Amino acid sequence: MVGSPLNVIGILMALITVAALLIWVERRMLAVWQDRLGPNRLGPLGLLQVVADMIKILSKEDWVPPFADRPIFVLAPTVVMVTALVAFAVVPVAPGIGIIDLSFSLLYFLALASLSVYSLILAGYASNSKYALYGSLRAAAQTLSYEVFMGLSLMGVVMLAGTFDLRAIVEAQREQWFVVPQFLGFLLFLVASVAESHRGPFDLPEAENELVAGFHVEYSGMKFGMFFVGEYIGITLGSAMIVTLFFGGWLGPAWLPPVVWFMLKTLLFILLFILMRGSLPRPRYDQLMAFGWKVLLPLSLLNILVTGGVVLWR
Amino acid sequence: MLSTAMNSGAVEAVPRTGTAVAELENRFGTGAFRFQATFDGIPTLWLPKERLQEALRFLKYELDRPFAMLFDLTAMDERLRRHRLGLPESDFTVIYHLLSLERNEHLRLKVALSENQLAVPSIARLWPNANWYEREAYDMFGIRFEGHPHLRRILMPPTWRGHPLRKDHPARATEMGPYTLPPQKEETEQQALRFVPEDWGMKRYSENSDFLFLNLGPNHPSVHGVFRVALQLDGEEIVDAVPDIGYHHRAAEKMGERQSWHTYIPYTDRVDYLGGSLNNLPYVMALEKMAGIEVPERAQTIRVMISEFYRINNHLLFYGTFAQDLGQLSPVFYMFSDREKVFEIIEGVTGGRLHSSFFRIGGTVLDLPEGWDRKVTEFCDYFLPRLDHYDKMVMANSILQRRTKGIGVYSTQEALDWGATGPGLRATGLAYDYRKARPYSGYENFEFEVPTGKHGDCYDRCAVRVEEMRQSVRIIRQCVAHMPSGPYKADHPLTTPPFKPRTMHDIETLIQHFLNVSWGPVMPAGETFACVEATKGLNGYYLTSDGGPISYRTRIRTPSFPHLQMIPMMCRGLMVADLIAILGSIDFVMADVDR
Numbered sequence: 070m071v072g073s074p075l076n077v078i079g080i081l082m083a084l085i086t087v088a089a090l091l092i093w094v095e096r097r098m099l100a101v102w103q104d105r106l107g108p109n110r111l112g113p114l115g116l117l118q119v120v121a122d123m124i125k126i127l128s129k130e131d132w133v134p135p136f137a138d139r140p141i142f143v144l145a146p147t148v149v150m151v152t153a154l155v156a157f158a159v160v161p162v163a164p165g166i167g168i169i170d171l172s173f174s175l176l177y178f179l180a181l182a183s184l185s186v187y188s189l190i191l192a193g194y195a196s197n198s199k200y201a202l203y204g205s206l207r208a209a210a211q212t213l214s215y216e217v218f219m220g221l222s223l224m225g226v227v228m229l230a231g232t233f234d235l236r237a238i239v240e241a242q243r244e245q246w247f248v249v250p251q252f253l254g255f256l257l258f259l260v261a262s263v264a265e266s267h268r269g270p271f272d273l274p275e276a277e278n279e280l281v282a283g284f285h286v287e288y289s290g291m292k293f294g295m296f297f298v299g300e301y302i303g304i305t306l307g308s309a310m311i312v313t314l315f316f317g318g319w320l321g322p323a324w325l326p327p328v329v330w331f332m333l334k335t336l337l338f339i340l341l342f343i344l345m346r347g348s349l350p351r352p353r354y355d356q357l358m359a360f361g362w363k364v365l366l367p368l369s370l371l372n373i374l375v376t377g378g379v380v381l382w383r
Numbered sequence: 384m385l386s387t388a389m390n391s392g393a394v395e396a397v398p399r400t401g402t403a404v405a406e407l408e409n410r411f412g413t414g415a416f417r418f419q420a421t422f423d424g425i426p427t428l429w430l431p432k433e434r435l436q437e438a439l440r441f442l443k444y445e446l447d448r449p450f451a452m453l454f455d456l457t458a459m460d461e462r463l464r465r466h467r468l469g470l471p472e473s474d475f476t477v478i479y480h481l482l483s484l485e486r487n488e489h490l491r492l493k494v495a496l497s498e499n500q501l502a503v504p505s506i507a508r509l510w511p512n513a514n515w516y517e518r519e520a521y522d523m524f525g526i527r528f529e530g531h532p533h534l535r536r537i538l539m540p541p542t543w544r545g546h547p548l549r550k551d552h553p554a555r556a557t558e559m560g561p562y563t564l565p566p567q568k569e570e571t572e573q574q575a576l577r578f579v580p581e582d583w584g585m586k587r588y589s590e591n592s593d594f595l596f597l598n599l600g601p602n603h604p605s606v607h608g609v610f611r612v613a614l615q616l617d618g619e620e621i622v623d624a625v626p627d628i629g630y631h632h633r634a635a636e637k638m639g640e641r642q643s644w645h646t647y648i649p650y651t652d653r654v655d656y657l658g659g660s661l662n663n664l665p666y667v668m669a670l671e672k673m674a675g676i677e678v679p680e681r682a683q684t685i686r687v688m689i690s691e692f693y694r695i696n697n698h699l700l701f702y703g704t705f706a707q708d709l710g711q712l713s714p715v716f717y718m719f720s721d722r723e724k725v726f727e728i729i730e731g732v733t734g735g736r737l738h739s740s741f742f743r744i745g746g747t748v749l750d751l752p753e754g755w756d757r758k759v760t761e762f763c764d765y766f767l768p769r770l771d772h773y774d775k776m777v778m779a780n781s782i783l784q785r786r787t788k789g790i791g792v793y794s795t796q797e798a799l800d801w802g803a804t805g806p807g808l809r810a811t812g813l814a815y816d817y818r819k820a821r822p823y824s825g826y827e828n829f830e831f832e833v834p835t836g837k838h839g840d841c842y843d844r845c846a847v848r849v850e851e852m853r854q855s856v857r858i859i860r861q862c863v864a865h866m867p868s869g870p871y872k873a874d875h876p877l878t879t880p881p882f883k884p885r886t887m888h889d890i891e892t893l894i895q896h897f898l899n900v901s902w903g904p905v906m907p908a909g910e911t912f913a914c915v916e917a918t919k920g921l922n923g924y925y926l927t928s929d930g931g932p933i934s935y936r937t938r939i940r941t942p943s944f945p946h947l948q949m950i951p952m953m954c955r956g957l958m959v960a961d962l963i964a965i966l967g968s969i970d971f972v973m974a975d976v977d978r
Contacts, residue, residue, distance in 0.1 A: 103716035199597050270710060278605045278708050281958050350783045353712025353960045354619060
């Protein structure tokens with residue numbers, strides 16, 4: 070049953086575990102692609118590295134810089150984690166598995182996805198440091214620009230399915246996954262969700278080579294860890310949404326249970342996120358903005374126009 | 384031996400018609416200059432300081448085929464120098480080293496100063512790169528440059544007392560009192576570290592905005608070492624940038640006055656620490672000129688091969704970190720794997736890796752090991768396809784091209800004005816490579832091209848280096864094909880360490896050997912200079928011997944020092960991210976700047 074306590078706890082636990090495991094997955098996969106080994110010493114295949122990282126990060130001193138705005142500084146990292154977790158509530162994992170079903174669940178997801186940027190802005194502002202400030206300014210501008218067409222890129226899917234309900238959207242893909250008629254929409258959403266999760270190559274708010282660590286330059290210990298885990302939950306959320314909207318969610322041949330299909334597809338896109346980080350250089354801040362406003366926004370408007378025309382014509 | 388060897392190998396600079404020296408005499412009259420004989424054959428003239436600016440202006444602007452580049456500017460404390468036969472009275476000498484690419488000539492001008500009047504007119508208006516050189520000479524010797532726009536210490540902290548390269552300044556901690564840090568001193572030091580924009584020549588406000596000052600470095604992931612740039616920002620746009628160097632200063636020149644000629648070789652490795660033994664080359668070549676040693680062909684070819692391997696190694700590191708500075712995570716890992724293969728070969732030949740100190744006065748440490756040619760050929764076969772692969776991965780990437788094309792541009796003229804050499808100069812379209820222009824160590828026997836760029840931007844600087852690696856492989860292949868046989872070290876009493884076989888047969892040779900190993904060789908008194916196309920540009924050693932086993936003055940002209948000075952010019956009006964691309968494209972290491 071959707072929304073049963075077992076479901077809620079199960080999904081939450083699974084998410085947190087996946088986010089933690091992603092630390093290992095990312096390090097190992099990057100290493101494989103870069104002709105290295107990565108963490109391989111602790112436990113089978115180095116899997117216990119996750120545990121070691123957790124112990125390290127939890128046992129670090131809980132330090133707040135004396136010049137920081139203390140309450141906001143402490144609050145900021147929790148925002149990114151909470152919004153990503155709460156947004157996941159509407160993801161339809163499989164028939165009967167999920168936390169909540171809303172008739173406007175897609176809008177709910179978009180609303181919460183845009184909230185997460187507050188975490189970055191507040192962190193940068195509260196740190197009272199120049200590098201952090203630049204990071205948060207970049208985050209604000211980037212999110213504002215890319216949010217616009219993130220929503221717009223999904224309208225094609227909504228038009229085809231005729232609903233904002235994610236479960237219904239998945240059901241509508243029984244005949245054909247939406248990636249086929251909405252390929253442009255898929256590409257746009259993929260770019261937007263990388264930008265929203267502030268991952269490479271769109272990691273401008275933390276751009277190590279320019280801003281050292283950007284908005285979280287003053288953070289350490291578990292507060293830093295929360296940004297980290299928040300980022301991984303964000304990736305998982307983004308991948309899950311791509312799968313739900315364009316790749317038929319849990320749908321798949323019957324020789325695997327639906328929930329496994331959903332997880333496999335999601336994992337595939339998580340790996341794609343990591344591969345992108347490993348292979349692409351970072352555009353400059355103004356180039357990123359120009360790309361968003363001058364290329365991606367017109368494209369997503371065009372996508373709506375064409376899809377709308379086709380839907381009306383049929 | 385000391386007195387008889389005095390200036391024996393020195394070449395007298397005789398003014399001939401058409402030469403720069405003759406032109407100078409035409410203009411200023413015979414007798415305006417005094418000539419000094421040196422081992423390197425570079426015309427060396429002494430002139431009174433009143434004539435200095437006039438003469439330099441003539442050489443830069445009025446002479447046909449002018450001396451466009453201020454190659455080096457330094458000074459020397461002459462107060463303890465004993466062998467000064469025929470030289471004008473001088474306590475401190477300021478030395479101007481000019482380079483004319485069109486004439487393919489060096490020229491050295493010297494100005495004598497007395498201890499109680501330590502001032503010369505500044506030439507920072509003639510050559511912009513004189514700014515830092517004069518600050519360095521002020522910092523190290525206390526010589527004032529009148530009319531200098533910003534005469535402050537550059538390498539030493541502002542609170543430092545004394546001028547380190549003066550002969551009366553201690554060279555090691557044991558010559559000084561124990562270090563203490565009483566609260567008052569701590570307070571003064573702290574105050575000196577406070578950032579005051581006005582001290583750096585920057586304004587806090589403009590008509591319509593308050594500027595933000597960003598301190599980039601000395602510990603920042605993208606400054607490649609301990610380098611600091613103070614940025615004056617309007618939003619993310621750079622209004623002005625002021626580089627601050629000296630955090631990596633290790634007194635390499637002062638060490639030269641303490642180590643014997645031989646034991647200084649390992650120090651040279653560490654000047655451009657990515658260049659390894661390539662750094663030994665100008666130093667040992669300068670000494671060989673001084674001692675009159677003919678280096679056997681085999682030794683020369685081994686030196687060329689090892690140098691080219693170090694060049695590949697340096698350029699690979701540059702390539703990877705350049706991509707990384709632009710946010711591309713992976714290339715640096717592939718390139719480090721390739722560097723490991725280069726190190727395997729270097730280790731097989733020399734026994735060392737980063738700093739193998741493989742060159743010796745008169746040759747190399749060892750002969751090549753058995754089977755070296757197979758290893759080297761294997762590497763060449765492996766490496767070229769890898770480079771093609773990297774072209775697709777890095778150079779062809781459109782995001783990277785957008786980040787680097789048209790960014791950090793300077794023209795050939797600007798490059799010459801600022802003293803830029805190496806790939807940074809060639810990226811502007813001028814094919815000036817010291818290996819071609821004035822071949823040394825047998826480079827004239829090799830076939831290779833000098834790659835150039837067109838636009839002088841970050842992308843071209845990288846592209847030039849990538850092509851240089853291909854040319855290095857070409858040179859290395861020729862080394863394998865044509866390695867001469869014969870000895871790997873010259874048979875000369877001043878080579879280090881000297882050959883041993885005959886020592887057990889006669890006592891004179893034994894004594895000679897014993898002294899050469901324990902004291903080190905005694906070089907004839909005089910001055911010499913040698914320069915090579917190092918990994919980052921022209922690297923030269925200007926050595927002064929006072930007829931002893933130790934250098935009287937060791938001047939290291941490094942390429943990175945003038946390159947860093949260009950940063951403000953290159954990045955004004957661009958964004959912070961562009962500055963990172965520019966820093967990456969210069970390819971500097973701080974040890975090469977601060978020495």
